[in-house]
Amino acid sequence: MAQKKERLNEIGLSRADYKGKPSTLCLGCGHNAIVAQVIAACYELNIPPESLIKVSGIGCSSKAPTYFMDRSFGFNGLHGRMPSLATGALIADTTLIGIGVSGDGDTASIGMGQFKHVMRRNLPMLYIIANNGVYGLTKGQFSATAEEGLALKKQGQNRYVPVDMVWEAIAGRASFVARSFSGDPQQLKSLIKAGIHHKGIAVIDVISPCVTFNNEDESFHSYAWGKSHEVALHELSFVPPVRAIKVEYAKGETLEVPLYDGTHIILKKLAQDYEPTHRANALQMLEEANDRNELITGLIYIDPKQESLFDLYNLPEMPLNRLPVDQLRPSQESLDKLNQMMY
Amino acid sequence: MAEKKQNPKSPQRRLSGINEFSINIGTPNGSGSQTANLTLLRAIFKMGIPVSGKNIFPSNIQGLPTWYKIRVSQAGYTGRRKEADIVVAMNPDTFTEDQEDLVEGGLFLYDDAIKDPINRDDMILGAMPVKKLVREAKPHKDLRKFVANMVYVGVLAQLLGIEMEAIEQALEFHFKGKRKPVELNLKVIQMAAQWSEENLDLELPHRIEARDLTENAILVDGNTAGALGAIYGGMQFVSWYPITPATSLPEAMLEYAPKLRVDPETGQQTYVILQAEDELAALGMVVGAGWAGLRAMTATSGPGLSLMAEYTSMAYFVEIPLVIWIIQRVGPSTGLPTRTAQGDINLSYYLGHGDTKHILLIPGNVGECFDFGWQAFDLAEKYQTPVLVLSDLDLGKNQWMTTPFEYPDQPIKRGKVLWEEDLEKIKGDWGRYKDIDGDFITYRTVPGNRHPQSAYFARGTGHDEYANYSEHPEDWEKNLTRIKHKINASCSETPGPVILKQSGAKNGLIAFGSTDAAVKEALDYLEEDGVKLNYMRLRALPPAPEVLDFIGEQEKIYVLENNRDGQMHSILSLAFPEKAVDLISLTHIDGLPLNPEWIRESILQEEKD
Numbered sequence A: 001m002a003q004k005k006e007r008l009n010e011i012g013l014s015r016a017d018y019k020g021k022p023s024t025l026c027l028g029c030g031h032n033a034i035v036a037q038v039i040a041a042c043y044e045l046n047i048p049p050e051s052l053i054k055v056s057g058i059g060c061s062s063k064a065p066t067y068f069m070d071r072s073f074g075f076n077g078l079h080g081r082m083p084s085l086a087t088g089a090l091i092a093d094t095t096l097i098g099i100g101v102s103g104d105g106d107t108a109s110i111g112m113g114q115f116k117h118v119m120r121r122n123l124p125m126l127y128i129i130a131n132n133g134v135y136g137l138t139k140g141q142f143s144a145t146a147e148e149g150l151a152l153k154k155q156g157q158n159r160y161v162p163v164d165m166v167w168e169a170i171a172g173r174a175s176f177v178a179r180s181f182s183g184d185p186q187q188l189k190s191l192i193k194a195g196i197h198h199k200g201i202a203v204i205d206v207i208s209p210c211v212t213f214n215n216e217d218e219s220f221h222s223y224a225w226g227k228s229h230e231v232a233l234h235e236l237s238f239v240p241p242v243r244a245i246k247v248e249y250a251k252g253e254t255l256e257v258p259l260y261d262g263t264h265i266i267l268k269k270l271a272q273d274y275e276p277t278h279r280a281n282a283l284q285m286l287e288e289a290n291d292r293n294e295l296i297t298g299l300i301y302i303d304p305k306q307e308s309l310f311d312l313y314n315l316p317e318m319p320l321n322r323l324p325v326d327q328l329r330p331s332q333e334s335l336d337k338l339n340q341m342m343y
Numbered sequence B: 001m002a003e004k005k006q007n008p009k010s011p012q013r014r015l016s017g018i019n020e021f022s023i024n025i026g027t028p029n030g031s032g033s034q035t036a037n038l039t040l041l042r043a044i045f046k047m048g049i050p051v052s053g054k055n056i057f058p059s060n061i062q063g064l065p066t067w068y069k070i071r072v073s074q075a076g077y078t079g080r081r082k083e084a085d086i087v088v089a090m091n092p093d094t095f096t097e098d099q100e101d102l103v104e105g106g107l108f109l110y111d112d113a114i115k116d117p118i119n120r121d122d123m124i125l126g127a128m129p130v131k132k133l134v135r136e137a138k139p140h141k142d143l144r145k146f147v148a149n150m151v152y153v154g155v156l157a158q159l160l161g162i163e164m165e166a167i168e169q170a171l172e173f174h175f176k177g178k179r180k181p182v183e184l185n186l187k188v189i190q191m192a193a194q195w196s197e198e199n200l201d202l203e204l205p206h207r208i209e210a211r212d213l214t215e216n217a218i219l220v221d222g223n224t225a226g227a228l229g230a231i232y233g234g235m236q237f238v239s240w241y242p243i244t245p246a247t248s249l250p251e252a253m254l255e256y257a258p259k260l261r262v263d264p265e266t267g268q269q270t271y272v273i274l275q276a277e278d279e280l281a282a283l284g285m286v287v288g289a290g291w292a293g294l295r296a297m298t299a300t301s302g303p304g305l306s307l308m309a310e311y312t313s314m315a316y317f318v319e320i321p322l323v324i325w326i327i328q329r330v331g332p333s334t335g336l337p338t339r340t341a342q343g344d345i346n347l348s349y350y351l352g353h354g355d356t357k358h359i360l361l362i363p364g365n366v367g368e369c370f371d372f373g374w375q376a377f378d379l380a381e382k383y384q385t386p387v388l389v390l391s392d393l394d395l396g397k398n399q400w401m402t403t404p405f406e407y408p409d410q411p412i413k414r415g416k417v418l419w420e421e422d423l424e425k426i427k428g429d430w431g432r433y434k435d436i437d438g439d440f441i442t443y444r445t446v447p448g449n450r451h452p453q454s455a456y457f458a459r460g461t462g463h464d465e466y467a468n469y470s471e472h473p474e475d476w477e478k479n480l481t482r483i484k485h486k487i488n489a490s491c492s493e494t495p496g497p498v499i500l501k502q503s504g505a506k507n508g509l510i511a512f513g514s515t516d517a518a519v520k521e522a523l524d525y526l527e528e529d530g531v532k533l534n535y536m537r538l539r540a541l542p543p544a545p546e547v548l549d550f551i552g553e554q555e556k557i558y559v560l561e562n563n564r565d566g567q568m569h570s571i572l573s574l575a576f577p578e579k580a581v582d583l584i585s586l587t588h589i590d591g592l593p594l595n596p597e598w599i600r601e602s603i604l605q606e607e608k609d
Helices: A030-044 A060-067 A082-092 A104-108 A112-121 A165-171 A185-197 A223-229 A279-291 A332-341 B002-006 B010-015 B033-046 B092-100 B130-137 B141-147 B150-160 B164-174 B179-199 B222-232 B248-260 B279-291 B302-307 B309-318 B345-349 B366-383 B393-397 B420-425 B473-492 B513-528 B545-553 B567-575 B577-582 B596-608
Strands: A052-056 A073-076 A097-103 A125-131 A176-181 A201-207 A230-232 A234-239 A254-258 A264-269 A295-302 B020-028 B051-056 B065-073 B084-089 B102-111 B124-128 B218-221 B237-240 B272-275 B296-300 B322-328 B359-361 B386-392 B399-402 B457-459 B498-500 B507-512 B533-538 B557-561 B583-587
Touching (some): A030 A060, A030 A125, A030 A185, A030 A201, A052 A060, A052 A082, A060 A073, A060 A125, A082 A097, A082 B237, A082 B272, A082 B279, A104 A112, A104 A125, A104 A165, A112 A201, A125 A185, A165 A176, A165 A201, A165 A295, A185 A201, A185 A234, A185 A295, A223 A230, A223 A295, A230 A234, A234 A295, A279 A295, B020 B033, B020 B092, B033 B051, B033 B065, B033 B150, B033 B164, B033 B218, B033 B399, B065 B092, B084 B150, B092 B102, B102 B150, B124 B150, B124 B179, B130 B179, B141 B179, B150 B179, B164 B179, B222 B248, B222 B296, B222 B322, B222 B366, B222 B393, B237 B248, B237 B279, B248 B393, B279 B296, B279 B302, B279 B322, B302 B309, B302 B322, B302 B345, B309 B386, B309 B473, B322 B366, B345 B359, B345 B386, B345 B567, B359 B366, B366 B386, B366 B393, B366 B399, B366 B473, B386 B513, B393 B513, B507 B567, B513 B533, B513 B557, B513 B596, B533 B545, B557 B567, B557 B596, B567 B577, B567 B583, B577 B583, B583 B596
Parallel strands (some): A052 A073, A052 A097, A097 A125, A125 A201, B020 B084, B084 B102, B237 B272, B296 B322, B359 B386, B507 B533, B507 B557, B557 B583
Antiparallel strands (some): A234 A264, A254 A264, B218 B399, B498 B533
């Protein structure tokens, strides 16, 4: 009987310690599935909640951080301006794990500039795009990722070609780019874990259906379309450093990607023979999949060795925000010398 | 008294002579004239005579006209004068208008290659064979254009009596001790001086005579001073985006922070300076860093500030400390990006949507740029709010004299921040927006705090005392009212006004910022005119009680500012409605620093009415 009580992870925390406020998103919203997998991943990775910060922009997606990890610092910032907020905050303590949650409106439209620049700076953080092709909080306008020809109530037909966020991330030289689907929780969880352990920007474009405004079966961002068109590139697992690899794969069937901290991503090949280490190949693969009308998911590009933003500065071991004040003010003598120099 | 009033130009004439004159140098932009002009300025300063230098430059890299105005004043006046006693004309495009700036009987030095007509017969003329002298110095052909300006340095040195030793020192400072450029430039200067001695036989009313009035002074621009102040204030994070005339502030940090804030043994830095993709991101990063407990700042000008409005409004409401330096230029729109104004007072004071009103610091000289540089961080962290420091192009980009920078007389104060051990003591029982001390300032924690009860959710949406989302009317009202009181209470800590009273004066004058030098000079002239005024220089908003007291004591008060609409006048009129009818707005905006002549004439006119 006592055995049936709540299970604890290796740092003695229960799943409840990773929970947030009750979700106020619609019942069945894809974003709730993302929230659940963030909670599961952080619980399973034994992350102390205080070692993680969660940031977001504006929109339904950006409400998500409220619904996970109450014991973590969070900041619900401005529309399209999550990346800059995260940059400043993570520099203050580079030992923190950063999770940013954004949406297709928040990233692909108003936030495109900051999205591109946080890619090229390779800020170590997990950047989740909860992508549903529609503006939910303002009640059903087309977003920039909506497919051409999509029909929405009150909006008519979408006339513009969509932005592909995975393509944009790869072109923007992101060092970890993945796509997943709210309807594929196992894969999503593995990608979240890998992204957290990647030392650099880890983008996951999650097709996350909006059940209220954009879930017609033929819509590219619906559950039905995702279920019937998803093609996973590989079966993906994340392996912490202390664990021996339990599953034995036949030689040639797996690809092992070591991350900087001794963890590994194991990719078991499925139908396609795809190695996610070439930008040009990745873009070509995406184009071909697009022509075949497939929703490609999995780890699409990774460079685990790319220099991160923090590598560019010679920062002390102690986080900047804990430095004692005497290290922040130069001496009286230095000012006397400066005064001498000032003509 | 009456006779003086007849000639509004009298103060200028009185000031001409030994160690009292101004030089106006007209050159094409990008011709390297800045080196020549700074050499003159610094050499005169080295000879112990107070100087100031103003660069009137175009928004252009090469070709458009630029002017440099040097004010030499042993009386210590450093404001811009309208007319010049000496004009150096090196630019054919402005040859005619440059003649107009000269006082009667002044010296007009010009490049003899310029064949345009001389339109006045009341000038002392000096035609300089620039090309010939440069050729004789045999510089590398790529350098010819740049050393050409040294010809007027040499001629002026000889005519005015500027010592070669002082000039050499100035060159050494400019070229950071590199001998080659020092020698080449010095050679041209010496040849020009010799030519002047042999060929120009002019009787000039102006001379430089060595004094010891600058021994305890330094010469520096406001942006460098502000950057240094911030470095001594413990700046930890700077994100910025290039914009004239603010850029030189972060650039000064990039120059000095590695010397002052890097451990020489480990090479480790105690700060990060990051150039952002735009002003939206620059302030976003600063908000993130301020939230996470860093002393974070940015520097910008009007257009950039407009882009920062949304995050500033959020930082005000979420209560994030940060510092924004605003180096004002002329707007609206792109306006005159290389000219000076005081036109962003309203924008800064109320920056943001909804009910926002910020703490503004307004330095009036380069010394205060340094002081406010470090004080701004203490204020921002004490009140957990953006502090906006309002400088301008004239103060920020021009060379001013000041007494040496004074080391901060207060320790760094980080405000109400709870770390693990603090939370342990109170058993984690705290609310981010709960005012338990009754001073409107609440306690905060910062990301990185590992205590299980340390976290809170920062949000721009309505929130209760525990930072939970709330749409309750009473939560909204209570919170926003507390923030208002918090900002208003800051006037007990912000720099108070500087008040100069004259015995018997019934009327007052209020000014602020970079106009101080011109105002003080104008007040001296006005006293000679028989007009006495009490002078108050504002240094912060919201206004302190002393400001109200001063206004209350005067019969009428002139509010002087370098903008069109009298923005400070309207802020003060709203703050003190019972005296609003006695506040008289005096404004002028043409892109140039206010000059003492205009101030004097405007006040004489008002006093006559």
